[in-house]
Each structure stands twice: as C-alpha cells, then as structure tokens.
Amino acid sequence: MVRKMDKANSLFIIGVAALIVAGGAIGVAWVMTYNSSPSQPQASAVQNGPYQLTLVITTNNYFNSTVGDQPAFFVLENGSLVPSTTITVPSGVEISITIICYDNGTAPPVPASMSRVFGTVGNMEQIVNNTMVNMTQASGGLEILSGAQNVSAVNQNDIAHTFTLFSQSTPIVNIPPVPPTSVVHAVIPAMSPGVYQWHCEAACGSGPSGWSGAMDTPPGWMTGGFIVS
Numbered sequence: 001m002v003r004k005m006d007k008a009n010s011l012f013i014i015g016v017a018a019l020i021v022a023g024g025a026i027g028v029a030w031v032m033t034y035n036s037s038p039s040q041p042q043a044s045a046v047q048n049g050p051y052q053l054t055l056v057i058t059t060n061n062y063f064n065s066t067v068g069d070q071p072a073f074f075v076l077e078n079g080s081l082v083p084s085t086t087i088t089v090p091s092g093v094e095i096s097i098t099i100i101c102y103d104n105g106t107a108p109p110v111p112a113s114m115s116r117v118f119g120t121v122g123n124m125e126q127i128v129n130n131t132m133v134n135m136t137q138a139s140g141g142l143e144i145l146s147g148a149q150n151v152s153a154v155n156q157n158d159i160a161h162t163f164t165l166f167s168q169s170t171p172i173v174n175i176p177p178v179p180p181t182s183v184v185h186a187v188i189p190a191m192s193p194g195v196y197q198w199h200c201e202a203a204c205g206s207g208p209s210g211w212s213g214a215m216d217t218p219p220g221w222m223t224g225g226f227i228v229s
C-alpha cells in the first residue's frame with residue numbers, strides 16, 4: 001500500500017514536472033516570437049530618414065611646396081571635419097545633403113551637362129542666400145533675393161565645384177554646381193546598396209588646365225568612394 005502510494009506520488013511528480021517543462025517550452029517559444037516581432041517597426045523607423053550628410057569644401061589645405069594650398073571636400077561628422085576619402089550612407093532612405101562651400105573662386109567652365117542638377121528630388125538644388133552668390137552669378141542671371149532659391153542649373157562659368165556621383169562611369173547624380181562661397185542643399189532619393197564614386201567635375205586644381213593638384217590626387221580631395229550600405 002505504501003509502495004503504491006509512493007508510485008502514485010512519483011507519477012504525480014513526473015506529471016507536474018512534465019507540465020512545467022512543457023509550459024517553459026511554450027514560454028520560451030512565446031518570448032522568441034515576441035522578441036522577433038519588433039524588428040519590423042525598428043526597420044521602418046530607420047527608413048523614416050532622411051539621412052543627413054553635410055559636406056564642407058575648404059581651400060586652405062596644404063598640398064605641397066610647389067602648388068601650395070588646394071581645395072578639398074570634407075565630411076562634417078559629429079562636429080568634426082573628417083576626410084572624404086570614403087563617404088558611407090545608408091540605403092533605403094533619402095539622403096539630405098548640404099554642401100557648405102568656402103571657396104570663393106570659380107573653376108574653368110564645366111561641361112554644359114555638369115551645370116545641370118540631376119538625380120536629386122525634382123532635379124533641383126536649393127542655394128541659400130549669399131551675397132557672394134549674387135555678385136558672382138550676376139552674369140548667369142541668378143539672383144537670390146531672400147532665403148533660399150531652388151534652381152535646376154547654374155551658369156557653367158560660375159561654378160566652384162560640383163559633387164557628382166557615378167555608378168561605374170555613368171554620372172547618376174549631380175549635386176550641385178556649387179556657386180562660390182555658398183550653402184547648397186538637395187535631396188537624393190533612396191539608393192540601392194552598392195559602391196559608387198564621387199567626383200568634382202569642375203577643374204578646380206592647379207596647373208594651366210586646373211586638372212593638376214587637387215584634381216589629380218588619391219581619393220579624399222576632389223574624388224572618393226561613396227558606399228551605400
């Protein structure tokens with residue numbers, strides 16, 4: 001009798017233990033399901049963008065004793081200027097790009113195709129009000145009266161630099177013909193992941209043609225990589 005009771009108790013304990021294990025498994029499964037579900041909202045939160053990319057063109061960058069200073073693009077990141085050798089942006093979100101150009105000189109005329117804005121939202125760029133822009137753009141008929149002005153092109157004689165993105169050797173974005181000493185803003189539609197290149201298409205370097213110095217260097221001056229990850 002006692003043995004039977006012991007056996008019954010044992011069976012009861014085994015049954016309870018089995019229920020606990022089963023319940024635990026269900027609990028773990030629920031937690032795993034619950035934890036996996038928030039990834040979608042997180043992904044959509046990231047996609048809200050746009051990603052803010054700020055580039056700064058400075059002119060007092062020592063190149064060598066023959067050439068002296070040359071202009072160069074930098075990336076403004078967490079309050080510091082970092083090299084533009086490789087610019088990395090996220091895929092799947094619009095890229096809001098601001099270019100602050102401290103260069104007050106113009107380069108030799110760019111090809112007509114590079115005086116147009118393309119590959120941006122509306123194929124437009126916005127030039128923020130600036131006295132120097134009005135002074136130097138007068139011949140091009142561009143006058144920014146107040147605030148900012150949206151333009152689809154800039155006179156090809158009045159350009160300091162361009163920020164042009166290439167896929168292989170095809171220009172896909174031209175932002176923007178940058179007028180001297182200005183702030184320019186544009187939005188690039190979301191891009192697919194990949195490795196692209198950026199170039200300045202204005203001959204802003206040294207030498208008679210302007211294609212030496214900054215225009216004829218390793219990445220980080222007037223060219224570099226553009227990685228969409």
Ligand SMILES: [Cu+2]
Nearest residue numbers: 161200204222
């Ligand atoms: Cu340039």
